[in-house]
Amino acid sequence: MLSDAPPVPTSPLRASLTAAWPYIRRWAVPVLGVVILGLLLSRAHQIDWAGAWAALKRQPLQALLAAWLLAxxxxxxxxxFDLIGRGHVRHRVARWRSWAIAVSSYAFNLNLGSLVGGVALRARLYARAGLDEASVAQVVGISLATNWLGYGLLAGGLFASGVISLPPQAWLPGWTLRAVGVLMLLLAVGYVVACTKWHGQEWRVRGRRLQLPSPGRALAQLAFSTANWALMGAVMYLLLGERLPYGTTLAVLMAASIVGVFTPIPAGLGVLEAVYLTLLSGRLGQGTVMGAVLAYRALYYLLPLLGGVALYLLLERYAASHPEAAVPAAADRPR
Structure with missing residues (x-):
């Protein structure tokens, strides 16, 4: 039924906030990251850098080599992860090329941020391979979902089991981390259930077709991702000299990773160190913890970046010398 009542006037303050919100949203996260980075740097002088350097020099060569192999x-x-997306989207970029694009972008992502590595670099390399924008978006979406679904399953189990607890300065109830863990587990399981129930159903999101993967592909996402996160934890476990239970080491890495997501600093610089120092320095000492974290950064971030740059250059060279390879890359319907 129509009403003749006049529209409720919008207050000037609300109108101003509505107009300014896009700018606030754009700048709030970077500003928060700068503030957090400033806080971390302000405490840098309190870190036992001499002890960290001594711990680095004490690292056995066998442990460093084993950690590098695991990394x-x-x-x-x-x-x-991109091969899973390839199977879902059914595009025809060669398997080796899809794999190389994912590995290269991951190395850039870790060191330069997700917008550079996870999105921009991937989009460029897939476009050079002839893949359309909608298909690239689906592949990237599947890859991101794979990474965080496995994280949710593994971290959820660790947090829910109480392997680690929040520090006193967190000012949160002790059950908070357990509750978050249970929620993560439910989300991971819910995804598989959704893929089982609604596979084959199609939705339109902003004009783009969206379809859930098959149940088997969803389980593959969880398996590959949990294995990857487990390997990351194993690298740190070795670098800490196996002095803590593997589950504890992995849980701290999981906590540091999620903090890094909400702190938009390239490579999570300072975030990984801060979380590890907060949760483990009381048990192992600052020098030991910082030495292990610095070695982890070198083996998992910096050295793979060299390989990522080499892969990127090879992919660009291949695209320039094989322009015909970009023609048959169009995607079929997801299945």
Missing amino acids: TLSHALYGC
């Missing part, structure tokens, strides 16, 4: 295997395994 390399983790990066190689991450490349399979």
Whole structure:
């Protein structure tokens, strides 16, 4: 029924906030990141850098080599995330090329941020391979979902089990982390249930077609991602000299990773160190913890970046010398 009542006037303050919100949203997160980085740097002088350097020099060569091999295997395994997306989207970019694009973008993502590595670099390399924008978006979406679904399953189990607890300065109830863990588990399980129930159903999101993967592909997402996160934890476990239970080491890495997501600083610089120092320095000492974190950064972030740059250059060279390979890359319907 129509009403002749006049529209409720909008207050000037509300109108101003509505108009300013896009700018607030655009700048709030970077400003928050700068503030957090400033706080971390302000405490840098309190870190036992001499102890960290001594701990680095004490690292056995065998442990460093084993950690490097596990880090390399983790990066190689991450490349399979895009192969899962390839099977779902059914595009015809060669498997080796899809894998190489994922591995290269992952290395850039870790060091330069998700917008550079996870999105821009991937989009460019797939476009050079002839893949359309909608298909690229689906592949990237499947890859991101794979990464965080496995995280939710593994971290959820660890947090819910009480392997680690929040520090006193967090000012939150002790059950908070357990509750978050249970929620993560429910989300991961719910995803598989949704893929089982609604696979084959199609939705339109902003004009783009969206379809859930098959149940088997959803389980593959969880398996590959949990294995990848487990490898990352194993790298840190070795670098800490196996002095803590593996579950504890992995849970701290999971906590540091999620804090890094909400702190938009390239490579999570300072975030990983801050979380590890907060949760483990009381048990192992600042020097030991910082030495292990610095070694982790070198083996998992910096060295793979060199490989990522080499892969990127090879992919660009291949695209320039094989322009015909970009023609048959169009995607079929997801299944």
